[in-house]
Amino acid sequence: METVDLILHSASQLCVVPGGDMPQRGTALGDLGIIEDGALAVHNGRIIATGTTGEITSQYTATRFINGNGRCVIPGFVDPHTHLPWAGDRAEEFEQRIAGATYMEIMAAGGGIMSTVRRTRQATIEELVAANLPRLRRMLAYGTTSAETKTGYGLNTEAELKQLETIMALNQVQPVELTPTFLPAHAVPAEYAGQTEAYVEKVITEMLPAGAAWMKKNGITLFCDVFCEEGVFDLHQTRRILETAVSLGYRLKLHADEFAGLGGTKLAVELGAVSADHLVKTPDTDILALGEGNTIAVSLPGTPFGLGHHEYTPAQKILTAGGALALATDCNPGTCWCESMQMVIALACRYLRLTPAQALVAATRNAACAIGRGHEIGSLEPGKQADILILDVPDYRHLGYRFGTNLVKTVIKKGHVVIEQSETL
Amino acid sequence: METVDLILHSASQLCVVPGGDMPQRGTALGDLGIIEDGALAVHNGRIIATGTTGEITSQYTATRFINGNGRCVIPGFVDPHTHLPWAGDRAEEFEQRIAGATYMEIMAAGGGIMSTVRRTRQATIEELVAANLPRLRRMLAYGTTSAETKTGYGLNTEAELKQLETIMALNQVQPVELTPTFLPAHAVPAEYAGQTEAYVEKVITEMLPAGAAWMKKNGITLFCDVFCEEGVFDLHQTRRILETAVSLGYRLKLHADEFAGLGGTKLAVELGAVSADHLVKTPDTDILALGEGNTIAVSLPGTPFGLGHHEYTPAQKILTAGGALALATDCNPGTCWCESMQMVIALACRYLRLTPAQALVAATRNAACAIGRGHEIGSLEPGKQADILILDVPDYRHLGYRFGTNLVKTVIKKGHVVIEQSETL
Numbered sequence: 096m097e098t099v100d101l102i103l104h105s106a107s108q109l110c111v112v113p114g115g116d117m118p119q120r121g122t123a124l125g126d127l128g129i130i131e132d133g134a135l136a137v138h139n140g141r142i143i144a145t146g147t148t149g150e151i152t153s154q155y156t157a158t159r160f161i162n163g164n165g166r167c168v169i170p171g172f173v174d175p176h177t178h179l180p181w182a183g184d185r186a187e188e189f190e191q192r193i194a195g196a197t198y199m200e201i202m203a204a205g206g207g208i209m210s211t212v213r214r215t216r217q218a219t220i221e222e223l224v225a226a227n228l229p230r231l232r233r234m235l236a237y238g239t240t241s242a243e244t245k246t247g248y249g250l251n252t253e254a255e256l257k258q259l260e261t262i263m264a265l266n267q268v269q270p271v272e273l274t275p276t277f278l279p280a281h282a283v284p285a286e287y288a289g290q291t292e293a294y295v296e297k298v299i300t301e302m303l304p305a306g307a308a309w310m311k312k313n314g315i316t317l318f319c320d321v322f323c324e325e326g327v328f329d330l331h332q333t334r335r336i337l338e339t340a341v342s343l344g345y346r347l348k349l350h351a352d353e354f355a356g357l358g359g360t361k362l363a364v365e366l367g368a369v370s371a372d373h374l375v376k377t378p379d380t381d382i383l384a385l386g387e388g389n390t391i392a393v394s395l396p397g398t399p400f401g402l403g404h405h406e407y408t409p410a411q412k413i414l415t416a417g418g419a420l421a422l423a424t425d426c427n428p429g430t431c432w433c434e435s436m437q438m439v440i441a442l443a444c445r446y447l448r449l450t451p452a453q454a455l456v457a458a459t460r461n462a463a464c465a466i467g468r469g470h471e472i473g474s475l476e477p478g479k480q481a482d483i484l485i486l487d488v489p490d491y492r493h494l495g496y497r498f499g500t501n502l503v504k505t506v507i508k509k510g511h512v513v514i515e516q517s518e519t520l
Numbered sequence: 521m522e523t524v525d526l527i528l529h530s531a532s533q534l535c536v537v538p539g540g541d542m543p544q545r546g547t548a549l550g551d552l553g554i555i556e557d558g559a560l561a562v563h564n565g566r567i568i569a570t571g572t573t574g575e576i577t578s579q580y581t582a583t584r585f586i587n588g589n590g591r592c593v594i595p596g597f598v599d600p601h602t603h604l605p606w607a608g609d610r611a612e613e614f615e616q617r618i619a620g621a622t623y624m625e626i627m628a629a630g631g632g633i634m635s636t637v638r639r640t641r642q643a644t645i646e647e648l649v650a651a652n653l654p655r656l657r658r659m660l661a662y663g664t665t666s667a668e669t670k671t672g673y674g675l676n677t678e679a680e681l682k683q684l685e686t687i688m689a690l691n692q693v694q695p696v697e698l699t700p701t702f703l704p705a706h707a708v709p710a711e712y713a714g715q716t717e718a719y720v721e722k723v724i725t726e727m728l729p730a731g732a733a734w735m736k737k738n739g740i741t742l743f744c745d746v747f748c749e750e751g752v753f754d755l756h757q758t759r760r761i762l763e764t765a766v767s768l769g770y771r772l773k774l775h776a777d778e779f780a781g782l783g784g785t786k787l788a789v790e791l792g793a794v795s796a797d798h799l800v801k802t803p804d805t806d807i808l809a810l811g812e813g814n815t816i817a818v819s820l821p822g823t824p825f826g827l828g829h830h831e832y833t834p835a836q837k838i839l840t841a842g843g844a845l846a847l848a849t850d851c852n853p854g855t856c857w858c859e860s861m862q863m864v865i866a867l868a869c870r871y872l873r874l875t876p877a878q879a880l881v882a883a884t885r886n887a888a889c890a891i892g893r894g895h896e897i898g899s900l901e902p903g904k905q906a907d908i909l910i911l912d913v914p915d916y917r918h919l920g921y922r923f924g925t926n927l928v929k930t931v932i933k934k935g936h937v938v939i940e941q942s943e944t945l
Contacts, residue, residue, distance in 0.1 A: 186876075186917035193875050233925055401923070403870035405830055438924025445828035450618050451611075492611035498826070499863025499924065500658055517942070 099157045101137040101481070101510055104148040106163035107489040109133020109475065110455065111145055112170055116470035118391055118419035118461040125453040127491065133168060137481040140509035144477055161512075166504065167491050169455060171240025171482035172436035173462035173473050176372050176393050176423035179244040179273075180227040180261045183214035185428050198402060198430060199326060199354065208248070208282050211428055215248035215258070223261040224268070230426070230434060231271045236514050237435040238503040240482040241272040243423075243466045245320065247281030252305045255279050259309055259317075270508040274466045276318035276348055277306040280328055280336050295332045299339045307343040318369065318466075319345035323359035330357045337366050346467060352377040353398070364388035370465040372423070374408045375399060382409065386416030391465040393421045394457075396442035401431035410447035421461035422454060437494060437502060444495035451495040483507040487516070524582045526562040526906070526935055529573040531588035532914040534558020534900065535880065536570055537595055541895035543816055543844035543886040550878040552916065558593065562906040565934035569902055586937075591929065592916050594880060596665025596907035597861035598887035598898050601797050601818050601848035604669040604698075605652040605686045608639035610853050623827060623855060624751060624779065633673070633707050636853055640673035640683070648686040649693070655851070655859060656696045661939050662860040663928040665907040666697040668848075668891045670745060672706030677730045680704050684734055684742075695933040699891045701743035701773055702731040705753055705761050720757045724764045732768040743794065743891075744770035748784035755782050762791050771892060777802040778823070789813035795890040797848065799833045800824060807834065811841030816890040818846045819882075821867035826856035835872035846886035847879060862919060862927060869920035876920040908932040912941070 111128035119126055134151035136144040144151060188201055188210075201207040218226070234242060244262050249255035255277065262275045279302040280295070287294040303319065310317050319340035323333040337347055347368035351359030352375055360381035363371035371385070372393040385392050394408035413420055422439050425431045433439070440454040449457065463473025472480050485505035486493070493502060506514035536553035544551055559576035561569040569576060613626055613635075626632040643651070659667060669687050674680035680702065687700045704727040705720070712719040728744065735742050744765035748758040762772055772793035776784030777800055785806035788796035796810070797818040810817050819833035838845055847864050850856045858864070865879040874882065888898025897905050910930035911918070918927060931939035 184915075184918070184921075186915050186921045189869075189921040190875055190917055193869055193873055237925060397924070400870070403873075432922040433924040435924040441924075444614075444618055445825070448618055448828075450615055490609075490611050492615055493609070496609075496611045496614040497857040499822070499858040499860040499866075500662060501926065 096156050097154065099136045099138040099143060099155050101159045101161065102134060102151060102155060102157040103137070103161045103163060103168065103483065104134035104152060105165065106133040106168035107131065107165045108167045108491055109135065109145060110167065110169045110491055111476060112456055112460045112474040113476060114460055114474065115476070118421070118464040118469065119456050120419045121386070121414050121417035124414060124420060124456055125450055127452050127455065135475060137510045140481055142475055142477050142479050142481050145475055163485060165489055167486045167488055169484050169486065169491060170459040170473055170475050171484055171506065171508065172238045172458050173466065173468070174234065174239045174242040174424050174426070174436055175370065175421055175462045175465035176395055176425050177242050177244050178247065178425070178427035179230055180223045180258060180265065181211050181215055181248050181428050182218040182223060182226055183211060183428065185210060188429065192402070207429055209285050212248050212250055212282070212284060216254045220257060220261050220264060224264050227261070227265060228269060231265060231269050233434040235269070235271050235506055236503070237437055237501050238484045238506060239271060239434070239436055240506065240508050241274070241463070241468065241472050243274045243276055243318070245276040245278045247278030250279060250282065250284035252302050255302060256305060256309060263313070270513045274318070274468065275315065276320050277345065278320040279303070280321040282322060282327060291328070291332065295328065295336065298336055303336070303339050303343055307345070310344060317345055318348045320348040320350060322350040323357055324350065324353055325355040325357065330359060330362060333359060334362055337362070341366065348372060352381070356381065360385060364390045369467050370421070373398070375406055377409060379412070382412050382416050382418065385413055385418035391419045391421050391461060393423050393465050394443065394447060395423050395425035395431070396446055397431040397433045397439055398425045400442050401433070407446040410443070410449060419461055419464065420457050421465040422457040423462065435501070438498065440495045441498035451492045454495055455491055481507060481510040522580050524561045524563040524568060524580050526584045526586065527559060527576060527580055527582040528562070528586045528588060528593065528908065529559035529577060530590065531558040531593035532556065532590045533592045533916055534560065534570060535592065535594045535916055536901060537881055537885045537899040538901060539885055539899065540901070543846070543889040543894065544881050545844045546811070546839050546842035549839055549845060549881055550875055552877050552880065560900060562935045565906055567900055567902050567904050567906050570900055588910060590914055592911045592913055594909050594911065594916060595884040595898055595900050596909055596931065596933065597663045597883050598891065598893070599659065599664045599667040599849050599851070599861055600795065600846055600887045600890035601820055601850050602667050602669050603672065603850070603852035604655055605648045605683060605690065606636050606640055606673050606853050607643040607648060607651055608636060608853065610635060613854065617827070632854055634710055637673050637675055637707070637709060641679045645682060645686050645689060649689050652686070652690060653694060656690060656694050658859040660694070660696050660931055661928070661941070662862055662926050663909045663931060664696060664859070664861055665931065665933050666699070666888070666893065666897050668699045668701055668743070670701040670703045672703030675704060675707065675709035677727050680727060681730060681734060688738070695938045699743070699893065700740065701745050702770065703745045704728070705746040707747060707752060716753070716757065720753065720761065723761055728761070728764050728768055732770070735769060742770055743773045745773040745775060747775040748782055749775065749778055750780040750782065755784065755787060758784060759787060762787070766791065773797060777806070781806065785810060789815045794892050795846070798823070800831055802834060804837070807837050807841050807843065810838055810843035816844045816846050816886060818848050818890050819868065819872060820848050820850035820856070821871055822856040822858045822864055823850045825867050826858070832871040835868070835874060844886055844889065845882050846890040847882040848887065860926070863923065865920045866923035876917045879920055880916055906932060906935040
């Protein structure tokens with residue numbers, strides 16, 4: 096009998112979320128691979144076997160046992176689109192929006208994202224780490240074990256690199272694994288107001304090369320992302336930035352179709368981007384492109400909700416077209432300050448009409464694929480990293496059904512218990 | 521210098537929410553009475569003084585000090601409409617609704633509320649207490665220090681009284697103070713299908729008198745409530761039940777205008793009901809009645825959200841008419857399993873267009889008035905019960921702005937710390 100580090104057993108439902116390193120596509124989305132009275136064996140931070148409690152305990156013994164006690168066990172959530180790290184908050188802007196100002200109006204008036212840029216530029220790496228640790232702790236407590244995080248509140252070379260260094264530092268001091276994205280083309284900074292072309296030139300000739308040098312020095316491949324949107328970067332500018340990024344060795348992501356459908360999604364597919372994100376106003380032709388290509392559609396329903404809008408990602412069309420759909424929080428201080436993937440699942444069930452099973456796959460396996468880590472995380476298959484949640488409910492369908500609170504009882508990261516909620520939640 | 525039990529000091533904002541025992545009405549809603557660098561003194565479970573930290577600490581000393589450390593301090597939330605206690609869950613029904621079935625369709629097919637009635641009838645008081653304690657603990661952890669709870673899953677005399685006894689038992693064993701409502705007219709039970717009039721007769725001649733006897737025995741005044749809705753109890757049946765209830769000494773509440781505007785709100789005002797709840801399809805004439813009467817409009821935005829609907833309480837019209845508006849969760853296993861008043865505030869800011877200040881008053885002072893306890897709870901005025909929340913944020917406007925997680929750090933009930941969130945939330 097083989098001795099392993101950890102056996103987790105007696106789960107009412109062990110949701111494996113099968114599929115190797117590929118996303119679940121189209122209407123096949125929603126295969127949870129449930130093992131009733133499930134168990135898994137963990138060694139050296141990886142899952143080495145799954146099965147029924149009887150199967151696992153007859154083959155393995157362990158130095159530590161965790162009794163699932165009839166609770167549902169799922170993979171750790173992967174959040175493939177957040178805007179951590181940032182400094183400050185915009186609570187007053189939220190009040191203005193209730194009074195009727197739109198996001199684009201606030202941005203045009205120099206508010207909105209520019210106030211976060213000012214605060215982030217002023218902060219030291221140490222201050223940014225301190226400000227963002229509680230946000231990551233909150234993400235972890237709500238079950239997110241890996242996340243994508245971005246630059247884009249620096250908007251000059253020095254401050255963008257400072258955000259990258261902050262992400263690296265945050266990766267060292269807390270358990271949520273962070274995948275960094277370089278987003279100097281998040282907005283046109285105030286000092287380039289009215290000179291978008293000049294800023295694009297600076298992104299292409301100065302900032303992307305600086306990020307590429309940073310990649311080389313750190314041995315990390317960054318994603319490069321652009322906010323392709325009316326009044327921000329148009330389709331042609333987006334293409335120039337992304338094509339330069341490819342030539343410099345970046346992988347691609349894209350903010351597309353949040354407020355207007357400019358063709359960004361089709362461009363993302365054409366350029367082989369790993370994901371295209373937001374996708375609210377996506378034209379039908381772009382939806383068809385998602386069905387044919389390998390780019391993953393990342394829906395961020397917290398953002399329309401955060402803004403009080405009623406239009407969401409046309410998820411059913413994307414699934415019908417055969418696209419791969421993932422979910423993310425978009426956690427940011429302007430439009431959507433929400434760290435909880437459970438909240439995103441609750442929104443997706445209601446406004447994207449995803450079943451809880453589909454939403455769960457979109458928040459784990461497919462989300463992992465959306466940050467290029469489908470081979471390592473996002474499922475409970477043998478060989479994957481042991482990132483595991485024990486929910487305080489017996490059935491995965493409580494996700495989405497119940498909303499506004501935290502249903503995660505235990506968070507296991509790389510085989511170690513990193514959160515154990517007391518009865519006080 | 522007077523010695524008190526507790527001084528809470530150095531709050532960035534102490535939100536007093538002034539107004540004595542009256543709700544804040546109409547467009548005057550939203551007065552928080554903020555004291556910056558605020559403090560309060562507590563003795564024998566009551567607030568005896570509020571002021572700046574300098575003012576309070578120069579007049580009082582205490583056996584216990586709590587340093588607010590620049591955090592925002594608000595009254596404990598009051599949740600004036602929940603459906604605790606119940607047995608079981610309806611997670612599978614949630615999946616059916618995503619597939620397109622409506623609430624009324626599920627109910628017409630004998631599912632929906634009837635499955636909860638079956639489970640609740642089968643449960644013992646001890647089983648009901650055990651099942652509902654975690655729900656109350658969750659409410660408390662998210663800041664609810666007092667709540668209204670109802671019968672209505674018994675639908676026969678014995679099971680309705682069992683629910684009342686369960687509420688009494690729950691009041692003894694955990695800190696959230698529960699105000700009981702008698703709701704035998706929540707639905708027509710299966711054994712009376714197609715015989716609504718006969719069931720109304722039973723409610724009037726048997727169940728309401730049994731509840732009245734229970735009131736006399738226990739020295740408690742119950743609210744009586746009716747689900748006035750198309751396909752449930754019509755306006756005439758509702759009037760007969762409520763008029764009987766008044767004659768038996770009950771105070772009144774009413775479920776009105778959730779799916780159809782039948783005139784229930786106007787009836788509630790006419791009969792002097794303490795509150796009329798739901799109010800989605802409320803006709804303009806009924807809104808005007810709210811402005812002229814003393815009945816409080818209790819909006820339950822978690823329910824349209826839970827159902828994925830896009831129509832909410834016409835809150836701005838109610839405020840323009842001079843009405844008093846409160847917020848509640850409607851926490852129940854069918855349409856809205858949400859224990860968090862913070863989630864309700866987030867919904868109200870977006871879909872009722874309430875500012876965070878208005879939503880906060882609606883969730884504290886006005887909610888207390890909606891269960892007839894405005895003289896005791898819902899504000900931090902001297903004389904009130906010391907039910908206090910310390911938020912983990914410096915500004916009340918983070919409520920609503922941030923959503924899906926818990927911003928409450930410390931819950932104080934009657935002067936005692938009952939929840940202290942660790943950094944793991």
